[in-house]
Amino acid sequence: MxxxxxxxxASRGIGAAxxxxxxxxxxxxxxxxxxxxxxxxxxxxxIEREGGDAMVVQADVSQEADVLRLFAAIDRWGQLACVVNxxxxxxxxxxxxxxxxERLQRVMAANVTSTFLCCREAVxxxxxxxxxxxxxxxxxxxxxxxxxxxxxxxxxxxxxxxVDSLTLGLAKEVAAEGIRVNGVRPGFIYTDxxxxxxxxxxxxxxxxxxxxxxxxxxxxxxxxxxxxxxDKASYTTGSFIDVLGGR
Numbered sequence: 001m002x003x004x005x006x007x008x009x010a011s012r013g014i015g016a017a018x019x020x021x022x023x024x025x026x027x028x029x030x031x032x033x034x035x036x037x038x039x040x041x042x043x044x045x046x047i048e049r050e051g052g053d054a055m056v057v058q059a060d061v062s063q064e065a066d067v068l069r070l071f072a073a074i075d076r077w078g079q080l081a082c083v084v085n086x087x088x089x090x091x092x093x094x095x096x097x098x099x100x101x102e103r104l105q106r107v108m109a110a111n112v113t114s115t116f117l118c119c120r121e122a123v124x125x126x127x128x129x130x131x132x133x134x135x136x137x138x139x140x141x142x143x144x145x146x147x148x149x150x151x152x153x154x155x156x157x158x159x160x161x162x163v164d165s166l167t168l169g170l171a172k173e174v175a176a177e178g179i180r181v182n183g184v185r186p187g188f189i190y191t192d193x194x195x196x197x198x199x200x201x202x203x204x205x206x207x208x209x210x211x212x213x214x215x216x217x218x219x220x221x222x223x224x225x226x227x228x229x230x231d232k233a234s235y236t237t238g239s240f241i242d243v244l245g246g247r
Contacts, residue, residue, distance in 0.1 A: 008087035094152075180228075185241070214245065
């Protein structure tokens with residue numbers, strides 16, 4: 001059995017690209033998804049067509065019971081080696097003064113609580129202090145954690161700032177237990193998350209402000225994730241790779 005990589009939110013975008021690349025790197029891939037079963041099964045079919053191994057598990061990773069069920073499914077499958085915390089949401093562009101508390105709670109649950117819960121369960125299985133083999137965690141943050149996303153998604157930006165703080169703290173907490181924890185901060189990437197924010201063409205609109213003069217692609221982010229997950233990054237923990245096109 002190949003080492004298992006869990007990727008949350010892996011049915012589309014960066015998560016799907018990471019799943020396909022991980023399989024090519026020899027991982028068995030657990031494809032987690034929330035709603036889009038057809039898209040998740042398409043990713044699995046793509047992996048299996050190339051001779052890889054994958055499983056699909058539906059779970060709302062902002063909910064503890066679902067996270068426990070997800071990790072129990074992995075335990076039955078084989079040995080976890082890496083967790084990529086990719087699942088996340090953003091909501092319609094607006095200023096902070098117009099945001100409801102319900103929106104704030106949804107964004108924080110989906111982007112922050114989910115990452116904490118999945119990191120917790122990963123540590124329980126990977127930590128050499130607890131009899132595990134060691135491994136790695138890669139948290140998907142955002143360039144928004146540094147820019148603050150004013151007038152658009154301050155709540156999303158703040159949630160990714162929390163992910164950055166978690167990444168730094170947990171990296172130090174478990175460094176002596178065989179676990180490396182790192183982050184990737186994508187910038188303006190061509191995924192359908194921008195549609196959820198109400199502006200499908202956002203990347204093209206902002207491309208002239210990016211030094212590389214274009215948006216990025218999910219596959220470019222996936223390459224950074226796979227490097228951090230791999231033994232090639234064996235002396236890297238508590239670090240971030242910015243995939244921002246120079247911003």
